[in-house]
Amino acid sequence: MSGNKPVLPALTLYMHIPFCQQKCPYCDFRSEVMSPWPEEAYVAAVQRELQWRRQQLAEDVRPLQAIFIGGGTPSLLAPRSVEGLLSCVYTLWPVVDDCEITLEANPESATLEKMQAWRAMGVNRLSLGIQALTEERLQALQRPHDLATARLAIRHAQQVDFSTLNLDLIYATPGQSIDGWQQELVEAMAWGAEHLSCYTLTIEEGTPLHTRLQQGTWLPLEEEKETQLFLHTRRQLAAGGWPAYEISNFARPGHHCRHNSNYWVYGDYLGVGVAAHGKWSLADGRRLRSQNRRSIAAYLAFMARDALREADHPFWQVQSLTPQEAGQEIVLLGLRHAAGVDRALYRQVTGLELVQEKQALLQQWREAGWVQWDAARLQLTESGLLRADGLIARLF
Numbered sequence: 557m558s559g560n561k562p563v564l565p566a567l568t569l570y571m572h573i574p575f576c577q578q579k580c581p582y583c584d585f586r587s588e589v590m591s592p593w594p595e596e597a598y599v600a601a602v603q604r605e606l607q608w609r610r611q612q613l614a615e616d617v618r619p620l621q622a623i624f625i626g627g628g629t630p631s632l633l634a635p636r637s638v639e640g641l642l643s644c645v646y647t648l649w650p651v652v653d654d655c656e657i658t659l660e661a662n663p664e665s666a667t668l669e670k671m672q673a674w675r676a677m678g679v680n681r682l683s684l685g686i687q688a689l690t691e692e693r694l695q696a697l698q699r700p701h702d703l704a705t706a707r708l709a710i711r712h713a714q715q716v717d718f719s720t721l722n723l724d725l726i727y728a729t730p731g732q733s734i735d736g737w738q739q740e741l742v743e744a745m746a747w748g749a750e751h752l753s754c755y756t757l758t759i760e761e762g763t764p765l766h767t768r769l770q771q772g773t774w775l776p777l778e779e780e781k782e783t784q785l786f787l788h789t790r791r792q793l794a795a796g797g798w799p800a801y802e803i804s805n806f807a808r809p810g811h812h813c814r815h816n817s818n819y820w821v822y823g824d825y826l827g828v829g830v831a832a833h834g835k836w837s838l839a840d841g842r843r844l845r846s847q848n849r850r851s852i853a854a855y856l857a858f859m860a861r862d863a864l865r866e867a868d869h870p871f872w873q874v875q876s877l878t879p880q881e882a883g884q885e886i887v888l889l890g891l892r893h894a895a896g897v898d899r900a901l902y903r904q905v906t907g908l909e910l911v912q913e914k915q916a917l918l919q920q921w922r923e924a925g926w927v928q929w930d931a932a933r934l935q936l937t938e939s940g941l942l943r944a945d946g947l948i949a950r951l952f
């Protein structure tokens with residue numbers, strides 16, 4: 557490293573709200589159904605963590621480029637709680653003038669009044685968890701909302717002047733047809749949301765859907781159909797004016813999610829709240845990764861202590877990444893991003909030349925049409941994106 561101070565990457569902030577009205581059978585996010593759920597105590601705990609983190613990073617003068625309130629179901633929060641979280645952030649951190657402020661909402665808890673209140677307190681990006689635009693698929697996913705509620709929430713969001721509206725959709729549900737999915741995409745585009753996230757349904761171990769899969773009571777979509785849906789999604793949305801900028805994310809020009817894009821380009825982000833994780837760089841060149849513990853009770857108890865001592869670390873783990881670990885992360889994240897892996901960044905972090913280091917494998921993949929590169933970037937082709945998980949797993 558030269559004697560100059562490294563230029564630190566952009567910094568964003570994620571706040572996790574771990575409560576849901578009911579648990580969806582495919583979900584492996586950290587969230588719980590609690591009745592009543594400890595909203596006030598949780599908001600106070602997150603505020604305390606924000607203050608503590610700020611003290612620890614007192615010398616870091618970077619302004620926040622984006623704030624993301626995710627979950628779980630943040631739209632369950634009362635507006636005064638969202639305001640309490642945001643005003644706490646504003647008093648602690650400098651924030652850029654055009655800071656992107658996202659709130660994730662579910663249709664059944666996102667009323668027009670709440671949306672207006674969120675907008676008034678600075679939320680400028682709303683992400684609505686619609687998930688499907690047919691009654692049958694909403695039922696298959698066992699979502700707590702029906703189609704009419706989804707459409708009403710979109711209409712309400714349109715009445716509020718958010719800079720970006722995102723609709724989250726899940727596809728590759730059992731029996732799904734291309735024609736049916738095409739109609740859902742046509743409707744999603746017709747609503748005029750600037751951003752669409754379309755995820756394939758993945759069945760994670762430990763979820764109720766995984767149990768049903770093992771018992772044979774959940775019949776997944778055939779792989780070939782899933783491939784067709786993936787390609788169809790990319791092509792239809794690109795043709796409509798929402799090109800993919802990440803494997804599952806599509807946006808009108810100027811509406812990429814700044815917070816999520818910052819993950820993919822290996823920017824820095826703080827994660828506060830239960831189970832949140834973060835990654836940030838220090839002026840001495842180290843890169844740290846943090847992972848908060850998953851227990852809500854332990855989090856609340858720790859944050860209620862009189863004195864928080866960094867040395868205790870009872871609810872989070874901090875790991876200093878080696879250059880090799882950081883390099884792997886740059887590649888794993890970059891390959892999912894349309895811009896690909898920034899080869900100069902990889903070189904700067906690891907001291908190695910990615911294409912030479914992995915020459916045999918990458919050459920083979922290039923011949924198969926899965927990967928391409930130039931002096932600046934290494935990217936998966938569309939055919940490579942179809943097998944992204946398998947390829948990425950073989951790289952390191």
Ligand code: SF4
Nearest residue numbers: 576579580583627628
């Ligand atoms: S609403 Fe979202 S976070 Fe909550 S259980 Fe369903 S998928 Fe998971």
